[in-house]
Amino acid sequence: MTHAIPLGLVGLGTIARNQHLPSLEDVPAFRLAAIASRNASLDGLPGYADIDAMLAAEPDLGAVSLCTPPQGRFAQAAAALRAGKHVMLEKPPGASVSEVMALDRLAQAQGVTLFATWHSREAAAVEEARALLAGATIRRVRIDWKEDVRHWHPGQQWIWQAGGLGVFDPGINALSILTRILPDPVFPLSALLEVPENCQAPIAARLSLQTSRGAPVEAEFDWRQTGPQTWDIHVETDGPEVLLREGGAKLFVDGAARISAEDREYRRLYARFAELIAAGQRDVDLAPLQLVADAFLLGERQMTEPFHD
Known part of the structure; x- marks a missing residue:
């Protein structure tokens, strides 16, 4: 691509300011x-109260990145897609598997790109772990x-509501790495949810x-x-013992440190988004969200003490 794609950012909360903007x-x-x-x-950018106003006033936008909570995101994404814009979805990509x-x-x-992102898959050590495990027989995994x-989430009430996922908001990051690095699919047998x-x-x-x-x-x-x-994932195999720490930023193989690198997850996501647009492709892997949905489906709910922020 020879010209930068004009992009509209929807939602300007913590994740947008800390990760998307830089x-x-x-x-x-x-x-x-x-x-x-x-x-x-x-400052210096047109601002609009909602995505509909932005799309109406900015017809030259080529892409839209959604950083809003998953509840209600379907309507925003659908509006952008119907307007012919390429769309990038913050994780989790929606409040349900069906809507995504x-x-x-x-x-x-x-005929446009949809990119359902999983930022933790872009951590520095994830692809090396995937390569190490590709030919291995998995014996057990501990997360x-x-x-x-x-x-991490002060005052964010939406996260405690239906569709907000609760502890699965960070937990889905682990599941996104798990489903990337293991050579075989996984499925839940049981779950205990403390609510x-x-x-x-x-x-x-x-x-x-x-x-x-x-x-x-x-x-x-x-x-x-x-x-x-x-934030640890420990994989025992018939070959190397693989340990990912700090959300995939560090890799240990048979106890020895192999990779430790800075956070560039969102930069890789946007680079990947550009590649998908250039190739006319979509990337919508729902495996992590499906595992969370299955956990809610199978989960035994156990009530615990009230939460106060």
Whole structure:
């Protein structure tokens, strides 16, 4: 592509400011041209209250990136696709598997790109882990994904509502890595969901999964951890023992450190988005969201003490 694609950013919350804005500055394939946000704006850029107003006033936009909560995102994405814009979806790509499938069909019919992103798959060590495991027989997997919700999601009430996913909002990052690095598909056998009395989404969850070849996968997600945070995936095989730490930024093989790198996940996402547009392709992998949906379907709900931010 010889000219930068004008892009409209929808939603200007924490993730947009911390990740999308600086990443767009570093990816020359795109030019940030407009913002749609109910409560915020950026100096020097046209700002609109919602995506419909932005699309009406900015017909030259080539792409739209959605950074809004998953509830209600379907209508925003559908409006952009119907307007002929390429669309990038923040994770999780929607509030349900079915609605994202519908968006994918719409994108295909419109002849535009739809990119359902999983930023943790772009962590520095994920692809090396995938290569190491490609020819291995998996014996067991252990996931520990524990963090402090008050630090990472202060005041975000939508995340505790139906469709907000609760602890699966970070937990789905682990599942996105899992479904990328393992050579075999996985599916859940059971789940225990700890739900605060005043919320609709879980604050903690334990999942028992299995690969299609019968290897056990145990995952524990918890939003109540203070102090050092834990984002680990440990894979035992008939060959190397693979440990991903810090959300995939660090790789240990048989106990020895192999990769440790800075966070460039969102820069890689936007570069990938540009590649998909140039090739006229879509990328909509729903495996991580399907696992979360299955966990809710199979999960035993256990009420726990109320959560107060």
